[in-house]
Amino acid sequence: MSQLPDSGLALDDLRTRIDAIDARIHAALMERAQAESGFAAASLSAGGTSALFHPERDADMMRQMVERHEGDLPLVTVEHLWRDIICACTSLQSDTAVHLDGGAELIDMLDLARFYFGFSVELVPGSDAADVVGAVAVSQGDLGLVALTDRAEMPWWRELSEAGALVRARLPFLVLDERPADLPALVLAQADSLVETADIAVYDARWTDLLPGRLMDQGIEVLSFFRSASGVDALIAISADLPEEDVFKACVAAGAEPEVLRRVGGYAAPIDGNGDPDETFEPEDDAGLGEGDVRK
């Protein structure tokens, strides 16, 4: 009879053990899918949408997972399995499609979409980010996936609004030095009351002149920017603890006095999967900016 050196168990015994574990996993999956019923109605009465997309809750669950994770199985594998399970369960409650930004490499976009939303949701290719914003805004609770590039080809975030689509999550959520599905992206969804609980607030900020290099000193991350004829259109991220007037002051202190400053969403702070699970991800620099007031 063949033996496996690490466990000392015979092949048949190992298979019996695996069968028992699989039966427990399968039973738990069926139980979870059943437990999901009732969430759509509860979500609507809590001020959410029927989409059953609650990224702050997702973030809490992922943080718990990171804390209890041990052993050889890569954390990112557990993340993906868990995302697939969540989306398979929610798709029993609501039909949510995900609209994809056609401006990004299709293979990267598909990888990201399937990693986070599994195979239970319909994917709808869009022509560009603005198209995705529009599609989410008029949908029955669909989501949008927009690739984040330092420099945008158009200020697509101008169309984000409380009445339409807002930024609701940032991907990848689990930040690792190397990981699959690593295209930086934002998830868009229709406004719901739960956006207020996000860790990080996202603003549409516009000012004349250059993009100052001192924004990061004020705790402002430039997610993306567009250089217009009159100045800069930027999508910026800053702690959601700050009231809007303090965000304005922070921009002014950095040398970018906004003519427009509009809150256009928020997201749960990504987890740094490389280090201490209690620490949230801190971006290394100002979206690749150097020291001076340079990028035009």
Ligand SMILES: O=C(O)C(=O)C[C@]1(C(=O)O)C=C[C@@H](O)C=C1
């Ligand atoms: O806890 C919720 O609010 C749910 O809607 C349930 C659930 C889940 O399946 O665990 C589903 C979708 C959300 O994104 C987060 C969690």
